[in-house]
Amino acid sequence: GQQLNQSPQSMFIQEGEDVSMNCTSSSIFNTWLWYKQEPGEGPVLLIALYKAGELTSNGRLTAQFGITRKDSFLNISASIPSDVGIYFCAGRQGGSEKLVFGKGTKLTVNP
Amino acid sequence: AAGVIQSPRHLIKEKRETATLKCYPIPRHDTVYWYQQGPGQDPQFLISFYEKMQSDKGSIPDRFSAQQFSDYHSELNMSSLELGDSALYFCASSLGRRGVLGGYTFGSGTRLTVV
Numbered sequence: 704g705q706q707l708n709q710s711p712q713s714m715f716i717q718e719g720e721d722v723s724m725n726c727t728s729s730s731i732f733n734t735w736l737w738y739k740q741e742p743g744e745g746p747v748l749l750i751a752l753y754k755a756g757e758l759t760s761n762g763r764l765t766a767q768f769g770i771t772r773k774d775s776f777l778n779i780s781a782s783i784p785s786d787v788g789i790y791f792c793a794g795r796q797g798g799s800e801k802l803v804f805g806k807g808t809k810l811t812v813n814p
Numbered sequence: 815a816a817g818v819i820q821s822p823r824h825l826i827k828e829k830r831e832t833a834t835l836k837c838y839p840i841p842r843h844d845t846v847y848w849y850q851q852g853p854g855q856d857p858q859f860l861i862s863f864y865e866k867m868q869s870d871k872g873s874i875p876d877r878f879s880a881q882q883f884s885d886y887h888s889e890l891n892m893s894s895l896e897l898g899d900s901a902l903y904f905c906a907s908s909l910g911r912r913g914v915l916g917g918y919t920f921g922s923g924t925r926l927t928v929v
Contacts, residue, residue, distance in 0.1 A: 800870030
């Protein structure tokens, strides 16, 4: 089945640093979404991307839909302790209802 | 703003029992999706409904069934529970199919523990 390769698997950073994570696939996706999940809670949508090349920001977060439709990245600038959590990329292919998720990036921010 | 409501939040069942999980989508959302997330895993798609009809199917065991009712809420029925069914079960909803009108919003999930 479709797979999304998300990296890095985990990150340990100092407060104030910038963070970058990405997802790649061998298949084309029509939609890329980035979610944050905290323990015992559901994924919370951060950014949704619908067009190849689209670059979208949400506060300190910026995400891009790769021009090849096979990748996406998420950047977090000036990280703060409450950014801690697991970040998932998710993609949807044409003709399908389902989202395929990456394995997640666990972010730890040291004050 | 109203979110996706799931009940119960926690459920403990014994092997071979049945369980019913409920999902109430965001008002006006017409599409519901069910996902299963095992410990330390990413969410896996089970099934979806659009306007009360099944719209897509993923890796849902035959022991599970689901439906969407006239008020758009959905229920996931799980029978002959196995230890491996222990997981977080999430419901998501969207306006329009495939989340094209604003993305998919997830509920807080139901943690099912099978003992």
